[in-house]
Amino acid sequence: MVGRPAVPEVIWARPERAGRGPRPAFSRADIAAAAVRIADAEGLDAVSMRKVAAELGCGTMSLYNYVPRKEDLHELMFDAASGGYEFPEPSGDWRADLIALAHQAREMMHRHTWVPRLMSPVYGFSPNALRYLEYTLSCLDGVDARFGEKMELIAMVNGVVTTYVANEIATAERSRSLPWSEEQEQAARTGYLISQIATGKYPRMAAGFAEDPGPIDLDGVFDRALHRVLDSFDR
């Protein structure tokens, strides 16, 4: 009898080791690490129950003893990726602290490009997500604001980070599953865009692209957006 429940269950509420029966061959960390290895190497879509089980060296259905649904595997992955943060003692300058944390998050997502895609479906509070949240709140200890306001600030910062990194990554991550190169794809897209602009139906876009400011400075765009959000809370 496989222990899949007929009632909602948070995977983190399950004990890693049940009382009876043989001792589990793998820990949650083992499983998460295997899934993360696959996702890093071949992309999130390559993470299947079969492949993770093979990576662990066990039968496919054995995995279901540890992870009742694939969604829970994603939750393990997200938590594992969130486990690498450094939480230095808050400096007293909450803006600087949040900026540093946002940069950590951005770097993590560049290392694990599948994380932004997991942000929407995974809305749970995994252990490392809770640690992250608590630390962020600690950075705001000196700020005179209600809890709700602080949470809104944190949500906006996290939102900006996720949104912007997702955009930065989009092309690269997409091209993994395509039978042609990223450059070819880009060329086709921009070619169509240029042809559309050339129709004259979009004069403002035409004027804008005529300026040609050279390649986009992604770091600058990210930092400006981040600073704007922080400024908007810093009246």
Added chain:
Amino acid sequence: MVGRPAVPEVIWARPERAGRGPRPAFSRADIAAAAVRIADAEGLDAVSMRKVAAELGCGTMSLYNYVPRKEDLHELMFDAASGGYEFPEPSGDWRADLIALAHQAREMMHRHTWVPRLMSPVYGFSPNALRYLEYTLSCLDGVDARFGEKMELIAMVNGVVTTYVANEIATAERSRSLPWSEEQEQAARTGYLISQIATGKYPRMAAGFAEDPGPIDLDGVFDRALHRVLDSFDR
């Protein structure tokens, strides 16, 4: 011979009607509408090539004459959902105009809850996306800013709308595929959260939730975030 290309291609660059052969039985709008019907009724994951073909009343593989890859079907869906905007003459108050547009977008995403999930993978410039962009730029005609700055503003506004609506929707959209009710799921999640907070490991979250400000005012959260973004460009 099915006309699937070995080279990248933007679906919008394809002519709807080829010269030779029998006239196509469906238009792109027909196909998009069928897919949208399914997604609205059963969720995005229920949109498969087979189901869309069945909804149209044709064989599965016939659909590939119109839509070379499933990704293109998503692009059609996104464009169809973006086709319902109203673009009133800009009032001269760009903040008000962008707020109105953001509210339109939010309402659209509440009607078509699958749109936020399509925002990341679909990064193309569909016809209606271009119209939307051009209109947004026209709202900023009087603003003294470079093209790049305006685009950054638009990106932030769109980002906020998508992020926030995605969060608003997450629970409801998720619960569609689950064998239990949304309320049961919520209860399990918050139950775990409470148990974690009760451990004392997260004192700031504990203190915050102890305040208990009642149910979250989603409209207010959305509007505040939107206003903050606009303010940050309005020095």
Added chain:
DNA sequence: TCGCACTACGTACGGTGTACGTAACTACGA
């Protein structure tokens, strides 16, 4: 009129998540 590019679509392949059944194993209650 010829030929070719197109439409239509059935079949088939390799993949997916996971329900279910069976066998081995171990900690707990008696």
Added chain:
DNA sequence: TCGTAGTTACGTACACCGTACGTAGTGCGA
């Protein structure tokens, strides 16, 4: 101490997915 209940392990099977490929019919351009 000894069942036995609950766990681990895992093979098989089902329904579904995207889509490659082949074939037949259709109608425009030459």
